[in-house]
Amino acid sequence: MSEVEWRKKLTKEQYAILRGHGTEAAFCSPLLDVHEKGVFHCVGCGNALFNTNAKFNSGTGWPSFFQPATADAVWYRLDTGYGMRRTEVICAKCD
Numbered sequence: 001m002s003e004v005e006w007r008k009k010l011t012k013e014q015y016a017i018l019r020g021h022g023t024e025a026a027f028c029s030p031l032l033d034v035h036e037k038g039v040f041h042c043v044g045c046g047n048a049l050f051n052t053n054a055k056f057n058s059g060t061g062w063p064s065f066f067q068p069a070t071a072d073a074v075w076y077r078l079d080t081g082y083g084m085r086r087t088e089v090i091c092a093k094c095d
Contacts, residue, residue, distance in 0.1 A: 001094075006018075010043065010044065018043060018044050018091075021079070021088060021090075023062070024062075026060065026061025026062060031063045032062070032063055034052065035052060038051075038052050039069060040065075042091040044094040045093050047073060049091060050068055050069055051069050054067045073091075077090055
């Protein structure tokens with residue numbers, strides 16, 4: 001999908017996060033309080049990313065999971081922005 005198509009498909013915030021490798025503000029995601037049994041899917045392609053039974057409270061303000069839905073659902077990238085070392089988790093299907 002071209003970047004023009006991505007911009008049409010996603011909201012401005014979704015585009016900044018999914019395609020621009022941004023992040024939403026801590027403690028602002030409505031997904032923080034989702035605990036019902038189910039699956040979190042990529043907003044871009046629908047790929048199953050995480051099961052709710054793998055979710056835990058990391059205290060960081062972002063939804064956190066100890067394993068992906070399947071071994072090949074995501075890939076990991078070192079993020080050294082803002083003077084920190086973090087692991088960015090990215091959808092393996094659409095990125």
